[in-house]
Amino acid sequence: MNPFTYSRRSFLGKTANGLGHVALSSMLLPSLTKLARGEQPNEENMAAFRTIAPKAKRVIYLFQSGGPSHVDLFDGKDVLTKLHGSNLPPSVRGDQRVTGMTAGQSNFPVVQPIAPGKPCGPSGVWISDLLPHTQKIAGDICVIRSMHTEAINHDPAITLINTGSMQLGNASAGAWVSYGLGTDNANLPAYMVLISQGTGKNPDQPIFSRLWGAGFLPSQHQGVILRAGADPVLYLDNPDGVSREQRRAQLDDLEKLNQRFADDIGDPETVARIHAYEMAFRMQASVPELTDLSNESASTFDLYGPESRKPGTYAANCLLARRLAERGVRFIQLFHRGWDQHIAITKQLPNQCRDTDQPSAALITDLKQRGLLEDTLVIWGGEFGRTVYSQGALGSPVAGRDHHGRCFSIWMAGAGVKGGTSVGETDDFCWNITQDPHHIRDLNATMLNQLGVDHNRLTFPYRGLEQKLVGVEPAKLITKALA
């Protein structure tokens, strides 16, 4: 057989026999083509970094953009009531640099959590009453209260947590996972992104395509945004006046013409292009099927809350995340804005919690009910925490909390995560970590570990370095969170 020959039938036969090969599944770049460019085909590398028995087949990352207040949500403590109004002792504050927004304050009055909370789940981890639904799933999640980052402003912090570096130009975590593991569904991209804006603060800090970008990795690994409304994936819909049957016939023509061309000049790249056009055609069917919620039951909508019926909300995106997980998308990331409570935290934070609490908890419950939680790693968290001290005068309606990177809280669930536990402790002021500190790179290493990937071995050569998601500093797993 002519090595450049391709037929749709033989291709479909091949896909039916087995996916999981990066070249095929992650946007169909045959290895031959890669070799022709001097790249290493990924299959060659897979064995090298997949040295761990995987617990997770996929990740759902509920990214809470803006810096959720750990003091108010997961790290509240009774002693703060006593300390309320007192000045944060300079000995605690230490040499921590603060942002230009509060650097000029003459005092730093401690503010207790804006709402009460209670010990929840088997570990008795403190969770705010602002998150009643999260309180109920405390048995399924592991709260890590000892995350830290060196960034103190949004752009560097959000870039660091999503790409492993504050410097621009690196690949996002999702792109790394797509590069490393591809997808289980050849009809959808390996990495999909959903964006929403909370009512806590609207609009909040901007987000950027670099957060789901491919950086130095080949661009097919960048996250594909799934939007609400028409054209859920950019350019997905046929032009008005062009039917699906018509497109099918057009692609058949193109296949004939392109195959002839490939044979004529000996061009594997054109064979790859035929595959790509076929996948585009299948995506045109698989994406609308994915976003069509009409078959979801009323009880499911009830679980996620009323906003889940409205495309583009955080709640609807949580429900879509489950549907993406069901369909084998490898890395699903929600970006939800609105957590930057510098001002009016007593007004803004409850709103922000109301938008996100029920859907986040519902996702866990839903995944669990469907048996998906055991092989889906769910991560909830933002780029940093917030200061225990008041930004602005104590008690003023304008007062809020500034950025705080020395400690902050996230939670994880599913796929080998020990539910009903917590990791790490902070001091009385939620300012410094006293036990089990974990840098962001530890979180990334742990995520890769659950996917069966050694974070030191998943590398890509760029500008003279074997680049890694975790960067050059050593990373350690958050072992206490793992079963």
Add this chain to the structure above:
Amino acid sequence: MKRFLVASTALALPLGAVEPLAFNRDIRPILSKTCFTCHGPDAAAVKGELRLDLRERALKGGESGKPAIVPGKPEESMVVKHITTTDPDDIMPPPEAHMKFTAEDAARLTRWIKEGAVYEGHWAFQTPKKAPVPELADASPNPIDRFIATKLKSENLTFSPEADRPTLIRRATFDLTGLPPPVEEVKAFIEDPSPNAYDSLIDRLLASSRFGEHFAVEWLDASRYADTNGYSIDGGRNQWIWRDWVIKSFNDNQPYDQFLTEQLAGDLLPNATEQQIVATGFSRNHAITHEGGTIPEENLTNYVADRVKTTSETFMGLTMACAQCHDHKYDPLSQRDYYRFFAFFNTLGDAGLAGDRGVNAAPAINAVSCLANPAEAESVRRELEAAKQAFSAPIPEAQATWEAEQRADLVERGKGLRLTPLEVVSATAPNGNPDRIKIQPDQSITIGGGDFAAYNILTKLPVGGPTIRGIRVVFSPSDKSGGKLGFGSAKGLEGNFHLGSITTSVSTFPAGNVDLNAALPLARLSASGEQPGFEVRNVLNTDPLVGWAPPTGSTGPQHLTLTFATPIQPSATPFLTTEILFNYGQNTSPARFQIFALSGNDDGSPNPGNITDILAANPATRTPEQATQLRDYYHQISPEKAALRHQIANLTERLSMLTGKHPVLVMNTSPKPRVTHILNRGVYSSPMEAVTPGSPAVLPPLSEDPTFDKTTGSFPNRPASRLDLAKWLTRADHPLTSRVAVNRLWEHFFGRGLSASSADLGSQGQWPSHPELLDWLAVDFRETGWDRKRMIKLILTSRTYRQSSNTTPALLAKDPRNELLARGPRFRLSAEQIRDQALATSGLLVERLGGPSVKPYQPGDLWRQVSHYGSSPATSQTFVQDHGEKLHRRSLYTYWKRTLPPTNLSTFDAPNREICSIGRLPTNTPLQALVTLNDPQFVEASRALAVQLLGTPYPSDRERLAAGFLKVTSRPPVEAELATLESALKREQQRYQSDEAAARELLAIGEVPSTPVTPPIELAAWTQLASTLFNLSETLTRR
């Protein structure tokens, strides 16, 4: 798969040959990859005191005292023991390093030690020398071919035959101009009997002004050019004047040494011209932040680090950025070297927080575009004059129809009007004291002062009342605003407010935010009055600075009324959210407003009051002045005049580009330059020793000037400057500059450099496939005056370049990466080329050289969904599409927002331009298919191509199809291809015959009119055929 890998390794390494191993080619890559992390140039990281990058240290050995390498005696060399042992305690690299010596690598290292362990300095740090051009029988006189042929011969390969002429002209035209050759040029070239036909083709293409536009693209990637600031809020900046400079430099064939010098130090040249200062924008293209709360010193450090990274990668092919935190792991670059280099770029007077409100961060100047020329200005003036004439030409029939509609509307106006005050659930703004926004008992909202904000007002709709057709927002005077409507102090808007945009959505639940994905479309927008220049229709433009204001000085209520395209159903969606963006700068916010549900007909007019008065009066009594007034107004809003309005706006802007001065970021030297310190671990707040500007120690000294002290690397009486740096980079013995430049030129034409890692010629870079050729070209380039076009012509006239790129499985297996060049280069077209090709082939392309960036079609308002719109005065937070010729400019002029780069270009691997980017990795993805099949830009181009084909007489559809195929691919189709297209055409014709409405829908995509007018069924069918042609793999490939 494996087979290919082995085969290709064997090509590079003649293991079986008698020739001794060469350190740089065969050994350094192994040591660098496997050993240098702990036994290399990074002094702080050296383990066991052993270094393997320096021969004397390797011979001396580490702390064990035993020599790591004993020349000639591998059995006594500790390094051989450590890499061959199986003892986990002794093996090197240690297991935790996750690296391994392959058996092959170990054998090679052993053999090299046996052969005497001869070290060489890293090849790219040695001054290149011209090796003698190999003598070969029957070889082409072109030195390139002789070097390539020599290696081919040693591999028992030969050149492929020359590509056929259609392929050749398409290849050269794309490579030199970024565009496909027009059919006439293809024909002329095929028929040109002259032996110099190809030479003249190359000369003609090199002389085209498209050359500079095409070559600029790679430079824009390398120099991280963009139209926004990049970090965080990513507001707009003005930098296109610099892009114009780049285009002209390529077109004028400015010698590369001058090109380099002006960009790095144009401001320091004696009697620097304005354009030489413009050139320094190169070092200001980096991302800038105006995120509140960031620390200026930290930002400034990032900016300088970015200049170092960009300069070293772009001009020197060095990854200096690695040495920001520690000595370089692989290259002999110390952290001290890094900060001395850093110091060159740390002397300008920039600020750590700047660039908000669309104002360029200082230092910035206003400069003319170097592409402006009086002839074009004259012709644009004439075009503009003609457009204005055409614009004022009456269109009595259309106007009469409109007037009749308006009079009919007047009669209906206000019928059944009922306003119901809406109950306000919440009113929020992103910033400031929330208590300044108050919901009053009467459900009006008061604002306690001006700020730049979008307000989200959540209201509850009355259920069971009359049908709700829209809303009215009533603004009332307040004591707080001195009895006026607002707090404005902007000129012309004193005591007034400015409404930039209004967006409304409904929901089943109390949604605090407007839903941008489901904004209610409007049927009508009217206002009670308007301040001249702030007409109500401006509200439809989301730009915060283009909006509506009521008459300044109003002391009574004014209102804005929205009528929705379809009435809303409170029973299904009981909540309504409205987002209103106020302000214009200087506190132009309202003091008090209230939202009402509108039932019945709006009693206001979309037209201004004076126009309504004229329309309401008997036309017979109209004075000539009134008639003129009405006509002028109608022309402003008439759809028939839209194209002319766009044309006038575009030409006016173009004229300003051609005649005025425009802002651009540049370099300068601060009167009090910052002192540069080595920063501990690269952290801005951990300064150590202060350093002066200087060049890396491993490279030639910065200067040969007698006053220069080579031991300290400094001038005793003055700090070295960027101009010294530029002179140093262009000195005759600099090992990197010319190599890097010719290697990248080679990459442009062959898809990969002679060294494949074109941004890194350091220790971790790729050993060149043809080192002698690279060096020969590097020296020749410098010796012949850094003449870029001359070098390009040398490459393009080589037999190597002119070969056919056709391939066989055998050849592909032997040389998958085409390193040996036994065939011509073949790769996918770039993002810009793919879009520009569609525009050029369909006749839509508008070729104007240079000027401000343009915003062609992009789906929806992607920017607003992720930006700071409504929270900040920064520009470029919302996407406002352009019209007219700006939809069809070459892609390099597309507005580049770094945090969301143009979607149809980034899908084809265009970088986001946040950092220096050299060489794009071409991918092949389904999302690309969706762009070329469905993007309105390509659908419109397909229609335009169809219009062209149908507008030209051909004997038959068969010939018309053949002509289309030729236009798009530059070659005539073969019979089988034609047969496929013919049956496709029949099928599409049948399809649209059965559904003419579908044909009309397809043809409505894109703003360019279909002239000459063609029957829709035929045109739609041909549009589909054109789309097929644009989606051929051949069309997307340059071969």
